[in-house]
Amino acid sequence: MAQPPVAIARLTDQMEPRVARAFLDAVQDMTTSANMSALVAHIEAGNTEAIMRSLNLQPDMLAPLDRAITEAFADGGQYEIETQDVPDPDGVGPLVIRFNGRNPRAEAWARERSSQLIVEILEDQREMARMVIQDGIARGVNPRQTALELVGRMDPITRTRQGGFIGLTGQEAGYVMNARTQLTSGSPADLRAYLERTRRDKRFDHHVQRALESGEPIPTAVIERMVMRYKDRLLKTRGDRIARTETLTALNAGRKEGFDQIVEAAGIPRDRTKKIWRATGDSRTRDTHLIMDEQERAKDEPFATPGGFLMQHPGDVSLGAPPSETIQCRCWMEYKVDYLGITGDGD
Secondary structure (H helix, E strand, C coil), X not given: CCCCCHHHHHHHHHHHHHHHHHXXXXXXXXHHCCCHHHHHXXXXXXXXXXXXXXXXXXXXXXXXXXXXXHHHHHHHHHHHHHHCCCECCCCCCECCCCCCCCCHHHHHHHHHHHHHHHHHXXXXXXXXXHHHHHHHHHHCCCHHHHHHHHHCEECCCCCCEECCCCCCCHHHHHHHHHHHHHHHHCCHHHHHHHCCCCCCCHHXXXXXXXXXXXXXXXXXHHHHHHHHHHHHHHHHHHHHHHHHHHHHHHHHHHHHHHHHHHHHHHCCCHHHEEEEEXXXXXXXXXXXXXXXXXXXXXXXXXEECCCCCEECCCCCCCCCCCHHHHCCCCCEEEEEECHHHHHCCCC
16 A cells, blocks of 8 residues: 555645635525525425526536536646656657647546536435425425525625525535424433534534523524534535545546556557556545555556446546445556567567
8 A cells, every 4th residue: 555646645635625615616606696586486486496596506507616627637637647757659758748638538528527526416406405495394484584594694794695505415404404403402412412513613512501501492593503604514524525526536537538648649559558556545545445455457447346346547436336435535546557568578
């Protein structure tokens, strides 16, 4: 097992904040530009499709995320081209090329990965919105309050919305709903359970402690602020998770494409190339990926997990690998060329 090269780690550190920021900016754009009057009217009328339109749950709203991932892909490709010491096919000096993001294969990856990710995000957002609306109906909340819970409240200084459900997964929305129930129930067991939530804003803990000691309920306005802050923290966590997963996936995919372009430009026989799976090897590495460490494959042959899932590179989902094998994966690949085999000197 080995740590990734310093340059890859540096690229990852540079790109992850950009991807996270792009996701959060897209969410902020959705919520701030939401048509509140239309949203309230459509919630009241129960018009699901119109609600989704009012929430701006459209692919073009995620364009910043698309661009950031494409940039990470191109950076991975250029990194691989710059770090492979390949001789020029004419026999004079090293091969000099630049990563071609317009290569049809490169464009296809960017298009397909972006489309798949955006569809997944938007489908989950629509399901989450339905959950929130149904929860509001069950609690007897009026349509305007439900709309505010979805998109958040406008900050008078920044003129942006904060504390909304938009951007969270359905599972995370469930966490928020359960947290609200714990805070409003008045049950000491529920209040103590709330204090175990990792993403809560601990600055509000004294309100919970006071309620436990006095038996008096937490003021409704305070609960709303606590819930809003919990949403914001969950949203940041989701942005970080998307950034970690998508950045490494894009960098690995870009490196693969960069190596493909080297092989083609230098005229290297594909059967003289190989790739090696490298697991990070720390306490956060999946057991399945530890087992895969040093697995060697021909350049175009997929790696295989112990469970039989196939991946062209760490984070690859194109061959059906599930999230359990890809989300926040930090493994990397090493590419090698058998120059002795090409020249025949190894015979």
